Amino acid sequence: MSELKGQISIRNVCKVYDPEGVNVCAVDNCSLEIAAGEFCMVVGPSGCGKTTLLNAIAGFHGISTGEIHLDGQLLCSADYTTPPAADRVVVFQNGALFPWYTVLENVTFGPVVQGVMTARQAKRAANDLLGELGLRDIAQSYPGELSSGMKRRVEIARALMNDPKVLLLDEPFRAMDALTKGVVHEFLLQVYDRMKKTIFFITHDLEEAMFLGSKVVIMTTRPCRVKHVIEVDLPRPRDFQTRSSSRYLQLKNQVVKAVHEEAKKAFEAGERELA
Amino acid sequence: MSTGANAALNKLRKKIFNRTVLRGTVSVCLCLALWELGRAFKLPLLEAMPAPSEIFGVIWKLVVDPKFWANWGASYQRVLVGFLAAQVVGIPLGLAMATSKAFYDISFSAFEIVRPIPPLAWVPISIIFWPTTESSIAFVIFLGAFFTVVINVLGGARNIDARFTRAAISLGSRPSDVFFKIVLPATLPSIFTGMAVGMGITWEVVVAAEMIAGKSGLGYLTWSSYVGGNYPQIVVGMMSIGIAGYLSSYAIRLLGRVCMPWLRIF
Amino acid sequence: MAEATNAPRRAEVTVEGLTKRYGYHPFWHEVLADCSFTLRDGELTVLIGPSGCGKSTLINLLAGYDKPDQGRILLNGAPVAGPGSDRLVVFQETALFPWMTTYGNVAYGPRVARNVPKERVDERVQALLEKVGLQDFKAKYPSQLSGGMQRRGELARMMINDPAVTILDEPFRGLDAMTRELMQEYFVTILEERSQTVLFVTSEIDEAIFLADRLLIMSNRPGAILKEMEIKLPRPRNKDMLQTEEYLGYKREALEVLHAEAIKAFAGGSKSAQDFLEAFHKEHVEQA
């Protein structure tokens, strides 16, 4: 593999929302370096502002102060935002496969609209990719006909089809039960081992973070700030056995307590906010 | 001054002076100008229409004329009678159809056969049947709102999440509790939807009925202006109908907010 | 304690040869076929099975909302005729009445029972709201509460009626992972404290073993009880137990049975069974 792309550096980013004249600080002075080809997990309680950060990288909205760079190029700063493009593809929380297209049409969507491939080329390439990922059988199905695990896999395939520098995943496995999650995790790990993309993965599930990531970034609750960064030095390729290795358990014990505390705080803060 | 008041003022200012409002004002003004010029420059379609400037003159004359307001009163009275009758008959009927399967079976097919007939097609039959014009107009208005009300109430009451009724039964409710504390509040949103849609149809029917057979009311005013050649007054009549209809729907929305506090917040 | 009732109520539910079909010949779906089991007095029984296997149908029959085609349900030896306030269902997601405040929801049971004086009702509702930590939210409507708070509201509404048998139908469905975990711990403390007859229905194996005194594994359509397992993890339970060898043993045993069922479910066209099958394949077949 040639040199890796997709190095992200987030420098002193703040994001302030201004709904009805009341300033709400979603992200506060957040700095983070993600090396090219790194599998970076961002963990924090839901609603803590992680998604704001991801949206800024994706280009869905701007930031108030600070800068975000991708491979040395400015992605966004206080007065500039690069619009969304196919070098940073997002996989969304509840899935965003177009329900009105078949799996094949969904996967070819990117290259065709960008004009980098003709429809026929895209179809061939998509068939190859689907075959490689073991999804060929369902190419003609509509998303509504697939199980939730399958849908996420297709969505990851749709993102990969664009050969992005960075994959942005926004709690993609949120609504799944533990067993289904396990399968999709392995799928993602194998995709990562094969393609070595930079992955920015948001989750609130610590187990998931430890199992998948090379680096786990733990965020504080609102305003969102980096609390801990843990390097997960478990060997790759990983599989289910990794979860029972002593190193894994050791690392886990190390962080569970700190995070659980933060989670409880967020949970209670959330309830207080509602009161 | 206090910051709270300042913030509120800011909020208000933002609400009034923003791009959306500006654009809306621009386009409405442009349309008015086009309309005005259409008459002067004899543009197709617009040529025959009375221009806004002519209309303003008529408005001032009408606003001070008590006969004009009597027409408002007449239309509102018809709407109210027909509409209320439709609610009084329609809501219980819809609820009865939703709660009793036997009654639903026996009445629904007959209901569905009659429903697709447009309400105005009933006008002649209604005139033949009822002794006075007024009562026949009221009957057609009633029909217009009635079908919508029944369909909405029925749909709402049949689609209540079974978990609610079942939870209520588990918690020890009697059938009357289930009806008054569960079915009724759960159907309320649909009842109000039905009322809002029914109100729209009611005004359509009132206008048509007054044009065809009326001796007073805003529809009659509009039609008689046409017959009498007072064209600007037609537009004033239309505007009055529009405003009157809007006020009625607004009243229903307001009532809905009062009756359904749990939908108010989110 | 608010619900200091006189003597602990005994409740044992026996289900014998329950069969239920929907649709019409030959297109009927046999949802339950000859399903038999017992809910023992004071025990927390967890029922687990692949999705769409007829768990909800079984609950409807137990609660009396529906009538079986064959078989019978006995509560303390007497057949169950219809819905009654001795059995209470806590539904999937939440069934708090959206048009009533939290207070109104919790007070609903005693209010419709009409045999408790108003002050007494108020006192009990207050106490229970405090117990589940919703005292500050009693004037809020359910849509204003977070998912976890809604579940606790349900719990309070259940406890005020103090049913002899409580049936919980996947109550944590739709919660995110963290809230779900907190709720599991919360429910287990409350249920342990009450020690009444409880049937907890779920499709999550970890949740099932964590909560259960006894685990019933249900087969795919038509549903029947395939296996009963006694879960002998010590009480009070905590999440650390999910790491023990004992727990893993239980999980393995249950998964074997579920796997065979999922194959059948998948063959029957169930989408979610596919996920399960793959998961099982990864975790167990390849491990061997």
Next chain:
Amino acid sequence: MATSITPRPAPALPPALADLSFGARAWYRLRHQFTNPESLKSLLLGIGGVVLLILAWWLATELLKLPRFEKLPGPVAVWSEFVSRNPPFGTSVFTPEYYMHILWSTLRILVAFGIATVLGVPLGLFMGWNKAWKDYTFPILELLRPIPVLAWVPLAILMWSGREEPIIFLAFLASFFATVLNTLLGVESIDEVYFRAARCLGAKPRHIFFKVVVPGALPFIFTGLQIGMGVAWFSLVAAEMLSGEYGLGYLIWDSYVLSQYSVIVIAMVTLGLVGYLCSAAIRLVGRQLMRWSTRGEA
């Protein structure tokens, strides 16, 4: 350790009944309808309800001749007119006039509804897609919408010189508002996430319009078309009653003026039937175009 990500092959579908033909299913369904006591009961009750309605009508108008009801045409009179080869009032299944009226009304509806769809759907789509478009057009729409379509009658007659144009204009107007507003609602109901997904896959505005906005709004568009069809018939009847030479609305009014009361009922029932068929046709087209939503549920 296997490294392939291939899912296990799907076992063949065994349910014995899955491959029964459509005809066989329909036959079983029909048989069930007549053999199952529950469904038989509701079927019979349904038929009973209709019979009861007609019976009450007959009793009130023709047998008992109740006061006021005696003036209304009864079912026997209507039926004998309807199937007579030589009808006294000139309208039956055997007279060409009957079909002329239906044809005229249907043609007017088709023209009005067609124009409303061709103009209304794109306008609604643009309004939902582009904020500026909506800002400029929506206020005008909102100002005109509360005015009942039938209040436009005099103005329509003034604006259009011919006899046909005002009638078609009124039907068009009714259907237009319903179409535009529902289409707009449809676009606004599309989950924001689809727009974001399309953008980060590199879609340009025109792709977003044709590949996200249009298919995403389709369910609402068809709801709008259904409502539009209903209100088009509604205002057509009124317009035909006020001015017209042919058409079912005209037939109703003309028969009233000529005191040929049984024809009124024939026209009313025909109107209901034709209107119902039009809505059914739209539903059918909608289902064909949105197969992705029905197939997903299977």
